[in-house]
Amino acid sequence: MNEQAEEHNQSTLFSEPRRQHVLSVVRFFVKNGWTFLRSFWPAFAGLAFNENIRLYSGAAIALIVVLLSVAAIIEHWKYTFHIENAALVIHRGLIEREKLVIPIERIQAVHTEQSWWQRIFGLNGLRVDTAGSAGAEVEISALRTDLANQLRHILSKESPKTISERAIPPLIHLDWRMLLKIGLTQNHLRNAAISFGAVLAFMEPFEDVVSSITDAVSPVWKVLIRALWVLFIPLGILLFGMVGVLVSMLGAVIKYHQFQVMIEEGALEISGGFFRKFSYRIPLPKVQMFELRSSVLQRLAGFESVRIHQARTQDATGNGGVNLTIPGLNSRQVQALEQAVFAAPRPEILSKLKPHDFHWFRRWLLRISLAFPFMLIGGFWGILLPMVWVLWSTWAVWNARDRFQVGVSASECSLKWGWLHRKKKLGVFHKMQRVSIRTNFLLKRRGLSNVVLHTAAGPLFIPCIPDEVAIRLRDWALMRVEQSSDAWM
């Protein structure tokens, strides 16, 4: 009885068009402001240089701020949402009115997010992912937390329970020690390079300040620095490394604070975050592909990371379609995750395929051809560098050849490759969207083909296998797709 009343209560809660919390104005303002800045940044750059423009800049900025504020208020006013006939209906639009109807059936996933300013006011952001097509993502940026949770429950058809009420322990929970490890095993080199790049970019406007500091340094010191600059190289490298590690650690903590993964009611639930708390929920049938990655450092620390791929548009990698990364998994957890997302018990791998050596020969040729530019240097280095490169390439290709493996089971296909950076992709035959056999005149003569199994989240590419094996694999995949009535989306 109580449940019924609650259900009724829920359905009436969103039956009338309603607006977001007033503070969504702030969100609209920031969003529009950012778009504005990004599209007119050359004008702002000009502002910094031209005296005449600078005279008017105060007035111009005031005008822009006023305009943006008015736009944000109107946008907030015009943005309404409600639930009607099992569909989320959204009216929005500043100048052009837009009505969006998203059947609840078609909703891929509903995520909640909470950044620091939303946390202060007890608000929550809600993001609705719909299948495949680009730009079909909807964001409701400011809702009272209880309303946001209820709306999420309705849209994702889960039972309204809070995480603490749940009895099942999380599959993965990252504690501080793990977080530390994840931070330590990231790509410090890249992080350091990015941060130094950022520092340099931001330094430019403050060049005057920097030069005034360098002017203040006494001439004696200057002479000393000039004479002993070689000593600063190791110091610089140390600093570079330290910045890299620090940035990696900070990044890991901010991103994966209180990170946990749960599997319940046929959905994968991922939550965490420091400044911006997030909670993603993906129904298991909607997981299209599974990708394991590990670097040398990560393997030394004994873990890998998993990326969960959902259906997405292929050109919109990164923005839009959510590719979720779960870091810091040991092999037992990986297996548990695989079992939960795909089949348990794991199907036996019946056939292991490897690309023909011609594939590796081609690879090797391509890699060593990169040595030619080095030869142009001439002299001692012109001989040494190409030789080192060729040896390294041969070694790398040889190892890659060893590691590459396609595992075919009755229901799944997995691809393992990479030597230092190892990757594994796992897809289920019945979720394939299309299958193709590709070959070219060089491969055809050798009786070889590539097979491409396309999932809704990208392809599994199996290179250079014998024609008849390729055809078998293709026919098997097609048979699984065409016979299957299992949910794939």
Place this chain on the structure above:
Amino acid sequence: MQEDEKTRPACYLALKSAPVNPFENYAVPLDGLPEIESDSFEGMPERYRTMRWSVFGLVVFVATAVVVGPVVWWAVNEEDPVPGIFWILLAAIVLGLCVWAIEEWKGFSIRGVLVRDHDLTFRSGYWVFEELTVPFNRIQHSEISQGPLSRWFQVCTLKLYTAGSSGANLRVPGMDVEQAKRLRAMLDERAGRGA
């Protein structure tokens, strides 16, 4: 029996010994796994060949008018030698056109469509061959498009879209218009049945 199996490809053996899962009791005779037979493909109409050759002819004409002609004219009539870069450009163009011509000449007969009970396969390409199959139960929507040139030649492009990619996933250019419409009607009917 043992020896017979050794000669067969590894994948075949693997699939033959697939374990039977009690909940997915497929009664699939693996020897009779439906195959895509290469001789059952239906070729494109002859007018489409004409259309492709006329496009090729047009490009040859333009290339001749813009690059090949002037370079040859220079070499014959002017005192100064033609700069080397032009010869390289000329060679690249001639080579490119040759590759294209061979593609058209040898590749047209490869182009073809095969419609089976549950899927559609399109194959094409001499230099780079592709045989792409889209199962009907994965098609999101379909489209028939026709530009001015294809309207003249009464052919059209059938586009099939599946999930997870922005462009058309299967493009069949040069289809007979009537045929494409019939095919689409069949697809719609299947979609209606939820097949």
